[in-house]
Amino acid sequence: MHIETFLVNRAVEGPSLQTAYFYTEPEKLEQIFKGKAPGFFYSRVANPTVAALEEKIARLEGGIMATATSSGMAALTLTFMAFAQPGAEFLVCAGLFGGTLNLLRSLAKTCGLTYKLLPSPDPGLIEKHLTPRTRLVFVESIGNPTLKVPDFAGLASLLKAHRIPLVVDNTVAPLLVKPLSLGANIVIHSLSKYISGQGTVIGGCIVDGGNFEWDERFQNLYPLVREAGPLAFSAYVKKELATDIGMCLSPFAAWQVLIGSETLALRMERMVENARELARYLKSFAAIKVNYPGFEDSPEWQNCHKYLGGKGGNLIVLSFKDKETAFNFIKKLNIARLATNIGDVRTLVCHLDSTIYQKIPPDEKKILNITDSQVRVSVGIENIEDLKEDFVKSIK
Structure with missing residues (x-):
């Protein structure tokens, strides 16, 4: 048995597989680049250790697909950029992490979007502020630091009627609540915190519920609907943003998070x-x-x-x-x-x-x-x- 096969298949703790991979058949690599065959060739695009973590976080949240990122802030940035377009408005609810607000102010200056900070995630309050320009509603599962807890079902019902996605930062409450099962569409985690648990690694993750029908209002995502269907958001984040901008999680960081997540x-x-x-x-x-x-x-x-x-x-x-x-x-x-x-x-x-x-x-x-x-x-x-x-x- 080759040592590589032994390490992958027999090790109690899977290895951290790094950076680049080689092939003996150019036809095989061509098919991978075309997206017609599975495989790994460069870790900025995809990596087996990172993929193992993505699969684990997707299962944890009951999602269809996950995208691991270089930090929790990177996960937020990629998510917001997917919805950023001139005239777009985000509704964000009180209890937000300070870095999230700093990021929104920066994006408002550079991407032509606006955001409204509301004092509560109450569905009645949010409904009063919905407009034709609203492209997402963003809440935290337990507000950090106001500790407000949203009415998930009420929010999901309201936003489904208005065809607006609900994005939930679930960093503070993994295992305590699964927002996708309550009608949320996208879940975000900072892997640096609860899931790794040691304060020794930086990472983030975006989980796609695959449960939203993207239409013409979402200028970045709609062109991918024919190819990716309900996973147009993940396709855009992975192929158009994370890969090209380089906000990928390192294999070693993914390996550290995988170990931490076991407890x-x-x-x-x-x-x-x-x-x-x-x-x-x-x-x-x-x-x-x-x-x-x-x-x-x-x-x-x-x-x-x-x-x-x-x-x-x-x-x-x-x-x-x-x-x-x-x-x-x-x-x-x-x-x-x-x-x-x-x-x-x-x-x-x-x-x-x-x-x-x-x-x-x-x-x-x-x-x-x-x-x-x-x-x-x-x-x-x-x-x-x-x-x-x-x-x-x-x-x-």
Whole structure:
């Protein structure tokens, strides 16, 4: 048996297969280039390790096809560019990651599109802002950091009637909710966070539900409908954008994510359990306000219970008296670490206003309800009693 065959077929953990591949028959390579035969020839276009990850993420979300990208922001960029055309308008709902808003402002300047930031993913509010120019509605499964939970079924029903795609960033809630099964059309992940779980790799992924009929309004996608049918979006993102722009995920990064993903279910269970317990414990302190969607008295509880089974994720937002108090709290922590990542096995805290949302204009901060007294907590898998002790020491 050749060593290559042994590594691929017998290794407990599949190898990271790199860069370029050779063929002995030019006719075979010609057919691959024409798209008439399967195969790999250059990793910017396609790679077996990356393809294995794409297949896994597609199955995770119940999608038809997935496209792995060099980062979560790359996944967002490619998705938005697929819908970018002069006069197009995007409706995006509060709770958005700061980088997403920065990206939208840049695209608005260069691509002739506009976007409206709405304070809530409420279907009734979104319906009031739909226009003939609306090309997509974008929400997060659990808003980061407002922790708003959308009414997925209500949104899907509304947008299906208006023939507008629903795009969901599900980075914060893998396994907790599957938006495609609830009527969403496209799902996005930052693989750097929960799915890999270690804070050691950068990557992103776009999952296509294959459940939207693209028409003439979508200028970039409609020309591909005859060839790709409902997968016109994936065809455009893979062939027209990711390949030519070069926003592909490296094989080694894909391999790292594949390894990390093996413990996703265990990590999510522990992180959510820890977050609920820590949030409940912190509610007893009058000096701070605790925002967590997994509480029955939370305004997000109805949707959290209906769509996430009452599992509010692992993010908590703490509001202190002022910025100075928030900073002092962070400085006193020993176990929790000051970092801007989320979904790590370690508990991480971040002062939002001075970091991720520093460049966000004041009017958008107001819509997002971002203040300088807030600290976001991404709860990890540590011993919960150790976390409680660390937090209470820092509050006093």
